[in-house]
Amino acid sequence: MAGGAFVSEAGGSYEGGVTGFVIITCIVAAMGGLLFGYDLGISGGVTSMEEFLTKFFPQVEAQMEKSRHETAYCKFDNQMLQLFTSSLYLAALVASFWASVITRKNGRKVSMFIGGLAFLIGALFNAFAVNVGMLITGRLLLGVGVGFANQSTPVYLSEMAPAKIRGALNIGFQMAITIGILVANLINYGTSKMAQHGWRVSLGLAAVPAVVMVIGSFVLPDTPNSMLERGKYEEAKQMLKKIRGADNVDHEFQDLLDACEAAKKVEYPWRNIMKRKYRPALIFCSAIPFFQQITGINVIMFYAPVLFKTLGFGNDAALMSAVITGVVNMLSTIVSIYAADRYGRRLLFLEGGIQMFICQLLVGSFIGARFGTTGAGTLTPATADWILAFICVYVAGFAWSWGPLGWLVPSEICPLEIRPAGQAINVSVNMFFTFLIGQFFLTMLCHMKFGLFYFFASMVAIMTVFIYFLLPETRGVPIEEMGRVWKQHWFWKKYIPDDAVIGGHDENSD
Numbered sequence: 001m002a003g004g005a006f007v008s009e010a011g012g013s014y015e016g017g018v019t020g021f022v023i024i025t026c027i028v029a030a031m032g033g034l035l036f037g038y039d040l041g042i043s044g045g046v047t048s049m050e051e052f053l054t055k056f057f058p059q060v061e062a063q064m065e066k067s068r069h070e071t072a073y074c075k076f077d078n079q080m081l082q083l084f085t086s087s088l089y090l091a092a093l094v095a096s097f098w099a100s101v102i103t104r105k106n107g108r109k110v111s112m113f114i115g116g117l118a119f120l121i122g123a124l125f126n127a128f129a130v131n132v133g134m135l136i137t138g139r140l141l142l143g144v145g146v147g148f149a150n151q152s153t154p155v156y157l158s159e160m161a162p163a164k165i166r167g168a169l170n171i172g173f174q175m176a177i178t179i180g181i182l183v184a185n186l187i188n189y190g191t192s193k194m195a196q197h198g199w200r201v202s203l204g205l206a207a208v209p210a211v212v213m214v215i216g217s218f219v220l221p222d223t224p225n226s227m228l229e230r231g232k233y234e235e236a237k238q239m240l241k242k243i244r245g246a247d248n249v250d251h252e253f254q255d256l257l258d259a260c261e262a263a264k265k266v267e268y269p270w271r272n273i274m275k276r277k278y279r280p281a282l283i284f285c286s287a288i289p290f291f292q293q294i295t296g297i298n299v300i301m302f303y304a305p306v307l308f309k310t311l312g313f314g315n316d317a318a319l320m321s322a323v324i325t326g327v328v329n330m331l332s333t334i335v336s337i338y339a340a341d342r343y344g345r346r347l348l349f350l351e352g353g354i355q356m357f358i359c360q361l362l363v364g365s366f367i368g369a370r371f372g373t374t375g376a377g378t379l380t381p382a383t384a385d386w387i388l389a390f391i392c393v394y395v396a397g398f399a400w401s402w403g404p405l406g407w408l409v410p411s412e413i414c415p416l417e418i419r420p421a422g423q424a425i426n427v428s429v430n431m432f433f434t435f436l437i438g439q440f441f442l443t444m445l446c447h448m449k450f451g452l453f454y455f456f457a458s459m460v461a462i463m464t465v466f467i468y469f470l471l472p473e474t475r476g477v478p479i480e481e482m483g484r485v486w487k488q489h490w491f492w493k494k495y496i497p498d499d500a501v502i503g504g505h506d507e508n509s510d
Contacts (some may be wrong), residue, residue: 019245028216030172034209035119036146037180042202043085045188052199054188057081074446086438087136093431100424101150107226109217109446110154116213119145127204150427154411159223163478167340174404178333182326186391189319228260255480263417268293273418285410285422291463296456297398298437328392332399344475352401353464357457359394363467364453413482
């Protein structure tokens with residue numbers, strides 16, 4: 001079958017099992033996802049609050065009044081308003097490259113601490129903002145926090161988790177993102193009822209997940225991989241014994257040590273990842289985050305209240321609809337925690353892609369039928385319910401496929417010597433296209449109208465075909481032995497030398 005479904009059994013000989021220590025550690029580390037999730041959920045609600053718009057973007061209110069008599073598609077089309085949302089992701093893109101260097105040289109915990117601290121300062125800037133300049137400065141600091149957190153946390157989780165449950169524990173990061181989105185939606189719904197300064201409360205509460213991450217960075221242990229990178233061999237072996245719950249970890253420790261020694265020979269990981277034998281990792285660390293964003297999911301996640309309001313939902317109805325999609329997002333992520341290590345990554349990718357494709361077509365068709373190309377029209381209660389229902393089904397498909405797997409797969413396919421660089425590429429590509437969607441979606445909606453949903457549907461179709469033919473199954477494969485997967489794949493095997501099946505041992509091969 002195209003794409004293959006090879007699963008290595010090499011990791012089965014490792015001693016030890018799943019310990020309470022490693023589960024608790026991974027749960028605490030996954031809370032780094034709260035930063036990203038809270039911001040995704042909070043920004044759309046805040047930008048739909050009238051008090052916030054009156055203070056910072058009065059021109060948008062005038063535009064909304066005008067659009068009531070012209071086109072519903074262009075209510076919120078304002079570049080400065082979109083910059084408020086998207087500037088964070090541009091900062092995260094730049095920060096991810098710095099984070100990759102710090103993650104490698106100083107450990108995953110240091111990057112997590114820097115991310116939490118920057119996010120905390122950014123939240124305070126936004127909460128006390130008196131002009132657009134302070135808002136954008138705060139968003140840029142939040143972006144630094146997201147860049148560091150998203151670079152270090154998935155790598156930390158993949159390195160701590162045993163291979164057989166690596167998917168479930170790594171998806172804890174995505175689960176934290178969905179919890180952050182839902183909590184933010186609920187807070188927005190509550191603060192919208194406040195007489196004044198509700199938006200300050202919404203933005204300021206971003207400090208809470210930031211504090212959680214800062215504290216977590218102090219209490220979490222380092223990963224054995226990170227310790228080995230910094231020459232702490234005995235500490236690494238003791239930590240491996242602790243997280244595996246076994247005294248005999250010699251086999252796994254030797255594999256980690258071999259991978260680390262190979263990695264230390266790499267003076268320039270950014271140059272190294274361009275080598276032919278790392279072509280599969282480079283392609284997927286670039287393509288998966290690109291496709292994850294081009295699904296259109298962040299149209300729903302950080303513009304949900306604005307989108308629903310554009311389509312004619314009242315203010316309360318728009319915020320409540322965002323809460324509903326947040327609940328669906330969180331509950332559906334639980335499915336992936338259960339299924340990723342049982343049924344594999346490929347099955348979830350493919351099923352989720354088909355589900356999202358169908359829903360995007362249906363949502364676009366419903367909107368087109370009611371508003372046409374002019375944007376003149378109204379939603380009946382029944383049509384509004386159908387649109388919300390299909391958006392929820394779409395969110396569910398993303399939440400158990402491309403959402404969590406978009407972070408899991410890139411973090412597990414790179415050998416140690418290119419892992420920080422690979423994750424930096426993953427985060428930076430993700431943030432760049434998140435920035436583009438955030439900056440131009442409302443403008444695209446204004447010009448492409450309901451056809452925008454058909455555009456996203458076509459992208460989902462392309463990426464589903466891409467996965468079918470080119471992604472092998474990585475379920476249950478120890479990270480240090482991922483080369484075996486590429487070597488047995490019908491397409492990628494031509495790039496992998498015979499002696500590079502474990503962690504890139506043949507350093508001189510190209």
